[in-house]
Amino acid sequence: MRDRLLSISRGLGLLSNLALWLAGLGLVTMTVVVAYQVFMRFVINASPAWTESGSIMIMTWFIFLGAAVGVRENFHMGFDVLLYVLPPGAKPWLRGISDVFVFGFAFGMVFYGGELVIRYWSTRIPVLGLPTSFTYLPIVTSGVLMCLFSLERLVLRLAGEPVDEIAAEPTITEA
Numbered sequence: 001m002r003d004r005l006l007s008i009s010r011g012l013g014l015l016s017n018l019a020l021w022l023a024g025l026g027l028v029t030m031t032v033v034v035a036y037q038v039f040m041r042f043v044i045n046a047s048p049a050w051t052e053s054g055s056i057m058i059m060t061w062f063i064f065l066g067a068a069v070g071v072r073e074n075f076h077m078g079f080d081v082l083l084y085v086l087p088p089g090a091k092p093w094l095r096g097i098s099d100v101f102v103f104g105f106a107f108g109m110v111f112y113g114g115e116l117v118i119r120y121w122s123t124r125i126p127v128l129g130l131p132t133s134f135t136y137l138p139i140v141t142s143g144v145l146m147c148l149f150s151l152e153r154l155v156l157r158l159a160g161e162p163v164d165e166i167a168a169e170p171t172i173t174e175a
Contacts, residue, residue: 001159002159002161005155005156005159005161006161008152009152009156012072012148012149012152013072015145015148016068016069016072016073016145016149019065019066019068019069019145020065020066020069022061022062022065023061023062023063023065023066023069024062026058026059026061026062026065027062029058030055030058030059030062033051033054033055033058034051034055036048036051037051037052037055049127050127050128053125053127053128054128057125057128057130057134057135060135060138061138063138064138064139064141064142065138065141065142065145067142067146068141068142068145068146068149069145071102071106071145071146071149071150072145072149072152072153074153074163082094092157095153095157095163096154096157099150099151099153099154099157100150100154102146102150103146103147103150103151103154105146106142106143106144106146106147106150107143107147108143109139109140109142109143109146110140110143110144110147112139113136113137113139113140113143114140116133116136116139117133117136117137117140118133119133120132120133120135120136121133
């Protein structure tokens, strides 16, 4: 059972790395698009209409993907101040409570973001030609990833893995 959990965790680690690479690629792409827009506006004097909307769309994607990776890497908000005041035995409980709250918030992102995606699928963003739902899709995607990553941390903690001591890659502890 423990080996299966750890192999699932390694798979989620690969998914997290993929999301991080896509977020980094999005950051670079947005920078190129904005530089192109500035060049076209001030040098050529003909700014393309799609660059502003496109760069905002790309920024939305890489911010939400980065937030999901932050959940897996344990960079999200938690009870860190209380961890210094309370006894060491309280740390797993507080981290677990934090993960439950993150899961609940992420589930809300999936549910309500999904409603927005469904509602606006038939309308289009004029300058991009994409469905308006594409604006809300990063919320759903990030919410799904956050749910997976917070659930991973909860299950690994229940299995006795030291997820609070290491950021992302749990290993088998020798008993």
